[in-house]
Every structure is written in C-alpha cells, then in structure tokens.
Amino acid sequence: MKELENKVALVSSSTRGIGLACAKALAAQGAAVYLGVRRLEAGQQIADELIAAGGRAGVVFFDASREESFSGMVDEVAAKEGRLDILVNNFGSTDVKTDLDVVNGPSEDFFRIVNTNLKSVYLPSKAAVPLMAKNGGGSIINIGSVGGLYPDLSRTAYGVSKAAIHFLTKDIAVQYARQGVRCNAPRLHRHRRRAEQHVPGLPGALPEKRPPQPPRPPGGHRRCRRLPGQRPGRLHHRRDPACGRRLRPAHPAVRLLYERGGQGLISPPEGPSGPFLLCVA
Numbered sequence: 696m697k698e699l700e701n702k703v704a705l706v707s708s709s710t711r712g713i714g715l716a717c718a719k720a721l722a723a724q725g726a727a728v729y730l731g732v733r734r735l736e737a738g739q740q741i742a743d744e745l746i747a748a749g750g751r752a753g754v755v756f757f758d759a760s761r762e763e764s765f766s767g768m769v770d771e772v773a774a775k776e777g778r779l780d781i782l783v784n785n786f787g788s789t790d791v792k793t794d795l796d797v798v799n800g801p802s803e804d805f806f807r808i809v810n811t812n813l814k815s816v817y818l819p820s821k822a823a824v825p826l827m828a829k830n831g832g833g834s835i836i837n838i839g840s841v842g843g844l845y846p847d848l849s850r851t852a853y854g855v856s857k858a859a860i861h862f863l864t865k866d867i868a869v870q871y872a873r874q875g876v877r878c879n880a881p882r883l884h885r886h887r888r889r890a891e892q893h894v895p896g897l898p899g900a901l902p903e904k905r906p907p908q909p910p911r912p913p914g915g916h917r918r919c920r921r922l923p924g925q926r927p928g929r930l931h932h933r934r935d936p937a938c939g940r941r942l943r944p945a946h947p948a949v950r951l952l953y954e955r956g957g958q959g960l961i962s963p964p965e966g967p968s969g970p971f972l973l974c975v976a
Contacts (some may be wrong), residue, residue, distance in 0.1 A: 702726045702781060703779050705728075705782050706721070706783040707819065709741070710730070710732050728742075729751065729752070729754065730742055731897070742770040765814055765815055766822035769823050778830045779833060782833070787856070789812075789813070793851050794808055794853055795850075805852040820878070821837055834877040835876065837860050837883065844882065845856025861880055862877065865878075
C-alpha cells in the first residue's frame with residue numbers, strides 16, 4: 696500500500712514548475728490529486744497523464760485574478776470527494792518591472808502583489824482547515840521563499856508577502872495542531888534546474904547522496920582571495936579562491952553593504968549564512 700493511499704490532495708498553480716512536481720509526487724504515492732488551474736484544458740491533459748500512469752487525478756478552477764476561486768477550488772474538491780487531506784498552496788508571483796524598492800516602486804502595485812500572494816494562501820487554508828479537522832486532520836504546505844527571510848534591494852512586495860506567509864504558516868500550525876492539522880512552509884530558492892528534478896523517483900531526479908565536498912581548512916574556517924591592500928572587515932564572496940585569510944559568516948545587516956557588479960545584494964543568499972563571509976584575520 697502506498698503512503699498516501701485513500702488521501703485527497705489539492706495543488707494550486709500546478710501545470711508547471713514546483714506545482715507540477717508536487718502533483719506528480721503526490722500521485723506517485725497514491726493520493727487522488729486535484730490540479731487547481733486557470734487553463735482547464737491544460738490541467739486536464741496533465742491529469743490524464745497522471746491517470747495513464749496509474750494515479751487518480753482531476754482538475755478544479757483556480758485563477759489568481761478571481762478571488763472567489765481561492766476558496767472555491769477547495770469547495771469544489773470537497774463537493775467531489777467529501778474530504779481534503781493535503782493542500783499545497785503553490786501560487787506566488789511578482790512583477791519585476793514594478794516590484795522595486797520602497798521609494799521607486801508604485802504603491803498600488805506593492806499592495807496588489809502582497810494582497811494577491813497572501814490571499815492565495817490565507818483563503819484556501821481558511822476553507823481547508825475545517826474540512827481537514829472534520830476528517831481527523833490533514834497537511835497544508837505553503838510554498839515559501841528565502842525572499843521572505845533576507846532583505847533585498849528590490850522585489851519588496853514579494854519579500855513582504857512571503858514573510859507574511861511564513862508567519863501565517865506558523866499561526867495555522869499552532870492554532871490547529873489539536874485538530875490534527877499540520878502546516879509547513881518549505882523555503883525554496885534554487886531554480887536553475889527543473890523543479891521535477893528535486894522530487895525523488897521522477898525522471899532526471901538529483902542523486903540522493905550529496906557529491907563529495909572539498910575538505911575545509913584546519914579549524915573549519917573558510918578562506919578567500921587576499922587582494923592588495925585588503926584589511927580585516929572586508930566582505931568576500933564564498934566562491935573566491937582560497938588565500939589563507941580566516942573568515943566567518945557575515946551578519947545579514949553587514950551583507951547589505953556588499954555590492955557586486957553594481958547590481959547590489961545577490962538575491963537570494965545561498966546557504967544558512969548567505970554567500971558572504973567577513974574577513975576577521
């Protein structure tokens with residue numbers, strides 16, 4: 696018996712990328728997967744592929760420009776299945792042309808992006824929690840982002856909306872734990888490869904074992920290139936070649952001072968301390 700046999704799942708914005716990868720992974724584990732999509736024909740084609748592979752799948756209408764569809768897709772699944780065990784709130788968007796810094800970004804676009812992204816999680820969750828609690832519990836997965844953790848020189852609306860979603864996730868987890876409803880927000884930030892590659896068992900999946908890493912210098916300190924006239928306190932990028940200078944992770948506020956190629960802070964940071972290191976030697 697598969698792990699998610701007899702479970703019903705709903706994934707918003709699931710015709711491509713992370714949403715599609717989630718839908719495939721859930722179907723592979725035996726769940727009946729409903730795709731919350733705007734283009735019903737494209738969604739049905741994906742559902743047919745999942746069914747042909749031995750899974751159960753269907754489509755429900757979801758359109759970020761139509762607020763009633765946020766909770767409507769949950770109601771539609773409930774009407775068809777009588778339950779909902781897994782909700783993946785995958786939708787999230789921005790407009791790089793208008794989502795700028797605080798001063799230069801249009802206020803109406805800021806509030807539009809924040810409002811849409813936050814409602815796409817709040818309203819489906821609000822509709823799903825009572826349904827899950829009635830059936831003994833369930834799981835809500837909100838797709839987060841490191842953009843909601845680290846400051847940036849642009850994309851203010853997107854970062855604020857994701858930070859709000861992270862906090863909302865914690866509130867839902869605390870408020871409804873006694874009803875058996877879990878809520879988590881994985882923070883994804885690497886999109887160089889297709890999202891499907893990060894799901895074990897799918898074609899082209901990444902290897903389970905991490906590739907061998909070069910040994911760290913004695914004492915565990917990372918090192919960077921020693922430039923002429925360089926003094927302690929200078930920020931360095933983690934990819935700089937070794938030079939023998941002792942480094943420690945820079946505080947997020949310190950990283951804001953670093954500019955690379957005139958483009959400002961690299962977004963998003965890499966790893967728990969970001970790509971920046973502070974020379975302390």
